[in-house]
Amino acid sequence: xxxxxxxxxxxxxxxxxxxxxxxxxxxxxxxxxxxxxxxxxxxxxxxxxxxxxxxxxxxxxxxxxxxxxxxxxxxxxxxxxxxxxxxxxxxxxxxxxxxxxxxxxxxxxxxxxxxxxxxxxxxxxxxxxxxxxxxxxxxxxxxxxxxxxxxxxxxx
Numbered sequence: 502x503x504x505x506x507x508x509x510x511x512x513x514x515x516x517x518x519x520x521x522x523x524x525x526x527x528x529x530x531x532x533x534x535x536x537x538x539x540x541x542x543x544x545x546x547x548x549x550x551x552x553x554x555x556x557x558x559x560x561x562x563x564x565x566x567x568x569x570x571x572x573x574x575x576x577x578x579x580x581x582x583x584x585x586x587x588x589x590x591x592x593x594x595x596x597x598x599x600x601x602x603x604x605x606x607x608x609x610x611x612x613x614x615x616x617x618x619x620x621x622x623x624x625x626x627x628x629x630x631x632x633x634x635x636x637x638x639x640x641x642x643x644x645x646x647x648x649x650x651x652x653x654x655x656x657x
Contacts, residue, residue: 511540511550511564525549540566541573554578589614590635605632617642 514537516522522531526541527549538545538560547560552575559566559575567579574582584598590608603615603624616623617630617639624630624639631643 508565508567509540511538511559511561511566513537513560514539514544527551541568552578554582591615591618591637605630605637608632608635608637610637 516532516535516537522533523537523544524530525532525537525546526543527545530546532544532546534546536547538547538550540550540559545560548558550559550566550573551557552559552566553572554574555578557575559573565576567574567576569579569583581599586596586598586600586602587609588594589596589611590605591610591614594611596602596609596611601612603610603612613623615637618636619638619642622639624637629640631638631640633643
């Protein structure tokens with residue numbers, strides 16, 4: 502299924518005095534103002550062209566708006582909803598931009614994937630973790646040197 506996606510700039514158009522008022526694509530009312538906005542091949546009152554998520558006005562001249570799934574969005578909300586943070590260094594799946602992530606150097610992880618890659622112990626706030634050979638390890642596995650093929654821990 503194809504998703505229609507478009508990036509469009511907004512322009513300000515002067516309504517000529519003899520010109521018949523145009524209809525606003527936002528409120529369907531007649532635009533009787535001296536200026537109107539033109540975007541997405543339609544005309545808008547300055548107050549009617551706004552982001553479907555945060556309601557911010559998109560009428561700054563030269564500003565960019567985004568459309569997807571019949572939504573008109575500002576750049577920030579478009580990226581938050583449809584952007585991609587990157588690939589998870591542990592599972593290699595894409596991470597949507599709105600999802601919380603953990604970072605270690607240049608690596609990005611889903612919260613659920615941010616665990617020792619040998620024993621699968623999840624990290625809590627304040628826990629030490631180590632990055633060795635591009636793998637995240639808990640302190641026990643890092644200090645135990647278990648990267649030689651053995652993944653079992655020694656009893657303490």
